[in-house]
Amino acid sequence: MNHYPQAWGRPRDDVYGPYDNSYFQASAPQTHTQSPAVTGTSVLGVKFKDGVVIAADNLASYGSLARFTDVKRLRTFPPNTVIGFGGDVSDMQYLDRLLQSLDIRENYLSSYGHVLNAKNLHTYLSKVLYKRRSDFNPLWNMLLVAGLDDDDKPFLASADLLGTTFSSPTLATGFGAHLAQPLLRKLMPHDEDSVKDVTKEMAVEAIKACMKVLFYRDARSLDKYSIAVVTKDGVELKEDQKLEDQSWAFADQIRGYGTQVN
Amino acid sequence: MFRNNYDNDSVTFSPQGRIFQVEYAQEAVKQGSVVVGVVSKKHVVLTAVKRNAEELSSYQKKIVGVDDHLGVALAGLASDARVLSNFMKQQSLSSKMTYGRPIPVERIVNMIGDRAQSNTQHYGKRPYGVGLLVAGVDDLGPHLFEFSPSGLTQEMLACAIGARSQMARTYLERHLEEFADSSRDELIKHALLALKESLAQDKELTVDNTSLAIIGVGEKNGRKKLENFKLYDGQDIAPLLEANVESTLADDADGEAMETDL
Amino acid sequence: MTSIGTGYDLSNSVFSPDGRNFQVEYAVKAVENGGTSIGIRTKHGVVLACEKIISSKLLKPGANLRISTVDRHAGVVTSGLLPDGRHLISRARDEASSWRQTYKGPIPVHALASRMGGYVQAYTLYSSVRPFGVTAILGGWDSEAELGVDGQVGFGPSVGAGGKLEDEVVKRGGPGLYMIEPSGLYWGYYGAATGKGRQAAKAELEKLDLASPTCSLSLKDAVMEAARIIYVAHEDSKDKEFELEMTWISTLDGPTKGQHQQVPQELLEEAEKAAKKSLEGDDDEEEEEEEGDAMQE
Numbered sequence: 001m002n003h004y005p006q007a008w009g010r011p012r013d014d015v016y017g018p019y020d021n022s023y024f025q026a027s028a029p030q031t032h033t034q035s036p037a038v039t040g041t042s043v044l045g046v047k048f049k050d051g052v053v054i055a056a057d058n059l060a061s062y063g064s065l066a067r068f069t070d071v072k073r074l075r076t077f078p079p080n081t082v083i084g085f086g087g088d089v090s091d092m093q094y095l096d097r098l099l100q101s102l103d104i105r106e107n108y109l110s111s112y113g114h115v116l117n118a119k120n121l122h123t124y125l126s127k128v129l130y131k132r133r134s135d136f137n138p139l140w141n142m143l144l145v146a147g148l149d150d151d152d153k154p155f156l157a158s159a160d161l162l163g164t165t166f167s168s169p170t171l172a173t174g175f176g177a178h179l180a181q182p183l184l185r186k187l188m189p190h191d192e193d194s195v196k197d198v199t200k201e202m203a204v205e206a207i208k209a210c211m212k213v214l215f216y217r218d219a220r221s222l223d224k225y226s227i228a229v230v231t232k233d234g235v236e237l238k239e240d241q242k243l244e245d246q247s248w249a250f251a252d253q254i255r256g257y258g259t260q261v262n
Numbered sequence: 263m264f265r266n267n268y269d270n271d272s273v274t275f276s277p278q279g280r281i282f283q284v285e286y287a288q289e290a291v292k293q294g295s296v297v298v299g300v301v302s303k304k305h306v307v308l309t310a311v312k313r314n315a316e317e318l319s320s321y322q323k324k325i326v327g328v329d330d331h332l333g334v335a336l337a338g339l340a341s342d343a344r345v346l347s348n349f350m351k352q353q354s355l356s357s358k359m360t361y362g363r364p365i366p367v368e369r370i371v372n373m374i375g376d377r378a379q380s381n382t383q384h385y386g387k388r389p390y391g392v393g394l395l396v397a398g399v400d401d402l403g404p405h406l407f408e409f410s411p412s413g414l415t416q417e418m419l420a421c422a423i424g425a426r427s428q429m430a431r432t433y434l435e436r437h438l439e440e441f442a443d444s445s446r447d448e449l450i451k452h453a454l455l456a457l458k459e460s461l462a463q464d465k466e467l468t469v470d471n472t473s474l475a476i477i478g479v480g481e482k483n484g485r486k487k488l489e490n491f492k493l494y495d496g497q498d499i500a501p502l503l504e505a506n507v508e509s510t511l512a513d514d515a516d517g518e519a520m521e522t523d524l
Numbered sequence: 525m526t527s528i529g530t531g532y533d534l535s536n537s538v539f540s541p542d543g544r545n546f547q548v549e550y551a552v553k554a555v556e557n558g559g560t561s562i563g564i565r566t567k568h569g570v571v572l573a574c575e576k577i578i579s580s581k582l583l584k585p586g587a588n589l590r591i592s593t594v595d596r597h598a599g600v601v602t603s604g605l606l607p608d609g610r611h612l613i614s615r616a617r618d619e620a621s622s623w624r625q626t627y628k629g630p631i632p633v634h635a636l637a638s639r640m641g642g643y644v645q646a647y648t649l650y651s652s653v654r655p656f657g658v659t660a661i662l663g664g665w666d667s668e669a670e671l672g673v674d675g676q677v678g679f680g681p682s683v684g685a686g687g688k689l690e691d692e693v694v695k696r697g698g699p700g701l702y703m704i705e706p707s708g709l710y711w712g713y714y715g716a717a718t719g720k721g722r723q724a725a726k727a728e729l730e731k732l733d734l735a736s737p738t739c740s741l742s743l744k745d746a747v748m749e750a751a752r753i754i755y756v757a758h759e760d761s762k763d764k765e766f767e768l769e770m771t772w773i774s775t776l777d778g779p780t781k782g783q784h785q786q787v788p789q790e791l792l793e794e795a796e797k798a799a800k801k802s803l804e805g806d807d808d809e810e811e812e813e814e815e816g817d818a819m820q821e
Binding site: 267268272273274275276277278279280281372375376378379380382383384385386412413414416417418419420421431434435438 | 533534535536546547550551552553554555556557580581582583584587588605606607608610611614647651652653654655656657
């Protein structure tokens with residue numbers, strides 16, 4: 001307790017929190033970001049009977065410049081969760097550091113039984129994103145959380161810069177939501193009930209096909225990508241995969257744009 | 263009993279390296295009526311002897327439910343216990359909100375331990391004058407922790423604190439090997455019998471002066487399911503007492519409503 | 525023992541006429557009554573061990589861990605008033621987390637020791653608080669890999685001006701072992717011991733000759749030695765039961781990959797068996813030697 005006169009009548013720090021000294025500074029700059037700078041494009045995710053497959057390409061674009069080509073947008077969280085980020089890369093790094101400090105804190109519990117699974121992480125991230133949007137200072141990302149839930153069943157959910165969340169057997173962010181989802185949904189004629197009929201090979205094939213389509217049609221994509229398969233045995237992460245069997249043979253028949261034939 | 267220069271505040275060490283204010287606070291715990299806790303592989307039971315100030319007054323509540331998976335039993339200054347259990351309720355709720363999972367028991371116990379320790383190291387505060395038995399269930403199973411005014415928290419297989427609790431502890435030590443595999447009913451029986459050991463000569467366990475709480479893990483459809491915190495008080499505890507505690511009036515037809523005197 | 529109760533010992537931060545802060549010295553007494561803890565530093569890693577006196581049969585065995593992790597690469601064991609130890613470790617964790625937020629990397633062990641020492645010392649400056657009744661042994665491993673930046677997304681160009689030089693011979697990383705006392709004083713050690721059995725433990729540690737550049741103790745040997753030394757130190761509290769707890773941190777290509785972890789159960793049991801055997805061996809020798817000689821302890 002501080003009994004000196006300068007503290008008489010001062011509310012207790014441990015009850016009301018310390019003074020917010022930013023109010024004493026007349027000209028603090030506003031730091032609310034409203035547009036992304038360096039961005040990643042789509043992330044794709046598909047459930048299968050034993051887990052989830054998730055993939056994202058290795059490109060960070062600076063507007064229309066393909067700026068960084070070895071960017072890993074799939075981040076793992078032990079023991080078996082993978083989070084794929086689309087959107088602003090610096091916000092992705094911020095969230096990655098936040099998750100890392102969460103992981104360090106979880107390890108402080110003495111026994112190795114407590115686990116933050118994918119579902120818990122998704123809840124946490126969606127609340128962080130919603131809070132930031134409510135402050136008009138969003139984290140400009142659309143992310144997919146892939147892993148297992150409390151009952152060790154496959155878990156796949158998305159969260160975005162507005163704090164909106166979705167869960168579905170197949171999900172995609174960015175361009176993937178338009179181009180890849182219809183292809184991925186062909187695997188799931190009966191929604192959740194189809195998950196048990198999908199094998200790992202089917203899921204990986206579908207994802208690879210969609211990554212090829214996205215490279216053909218998404219102008220901000222790359223043919224190098226990372227893919228992760230999450231099961232209860234852990235995460236199998238393959239970075240630096242190259243797209244195979246690309247078909248560009250039609251290119252030499254192109255003459256100009258549209259209907260131009262010479 | 264002690265009366266010396268070094269016992270005025272908790273920021274003074276004695277020449278032998280003891281902090282007398284903390285030791286005096288532990289005396290306050292010994293003045294409270296006895297509470298007993300036992301844990302098995304699947305359940306944890308708290309039970310307590312309640313006191314009333316006078317014949318016509320109500321009995322002091324000794325067991326507080328903090329969350330579906332957490333409860334505490336107190337011995338000592340009940341108002342201090344209220345402060346701590348309110349804090350625990352807030353933290354537990356906050357954890358559920360943020361991560362969608364109940365707070366691990368070890369984490370919440372460490373939080374109150376740190377709060378209590380802070381009161382023993384800073385001037386102007388006094389140590390908490392209450393001992394708690396914290397019972398909870400999380401991913402690792404059921405737990406029982408003892409919390410003392412010094413801020414020391416320890417996980418126990420069984421514990422008893424309060425007036426004449428040594429008798430209960432002797433019973434618990436004698437039967438220690440049996441607790442882990444006890445069934446739900448056996449565990450309740452052990453708790454009540456241990457409690458009975460600590461009663462004064464002419465006292466009995468009655469529906470008015472006894473309360474019991476139990477939390478456990480169960481199974482439903484092959485999934486782990488929490489058996490929520492349940493408090494048995496008043497008439498609810500009558501069947502438990504009948505089943506487990508031999509009354510001196512065992513042949514009494516209406517052995518339920520026993521008169522109590524203090 | 526000298527000049528107790530002469531009025532300069534009632535408040536913290538007060539100097540006695542001979543320049544002592546008695547409250548800090550009394551805090552040291554609290555440490556001396558606590559269970560023994562030790563740390564051993566080798567070229568291959570650091571081992572921390574402690575003697576947990578079992579104060580009640582009702583305690584859950586294997587729970588109540590005394591050696592705590594700070595960040596991922598450091599561990600702290602305290603002797604003395606355990607709640608004070610938890611407070612100090614909580615602060616160490618905050619310091620490590622704050623370092624990570626500023627510098628985007630793990631806190632070097634020497635910096636963490638400095639922060640902990642500074643914090644403990646601050647509690648000797650004011651009469652409104654009391655000193656910490658613990659001595660903390662901090663063991664950690666600074667990574668020898670080239671640390672990136674937390675959350676980095678790529679590795680930069682592999683050729684040209686921004687590329688990496690393969691032949692850089694920069695000796696990075698290594699072990700760190702520090703002991704922080706209630707006064708805030710701390711030193712770096714090759715072998716550290718505190719608590720009730722510290723004299724016996726220090727004698728054993730000195731025999732290991734850890735400071736010599738020719739010391740070739742492997743990490744596994746250090747684990748075995750640590751267990752043995754705790755058993756030797758426990759002779760001072762022979763009448764009470766105890767539980768041995770050990771943790772270790774190795775190099776990046778060692779068993780723990782630079783992380784602070786509990787020593788695995790099989791290794792712990794092996795070390796305890798060897799320790800008990802060597803103690804029995806010692807007892808036999810002593811019985812043979814003494815013929816009316818006074819026992820050493």
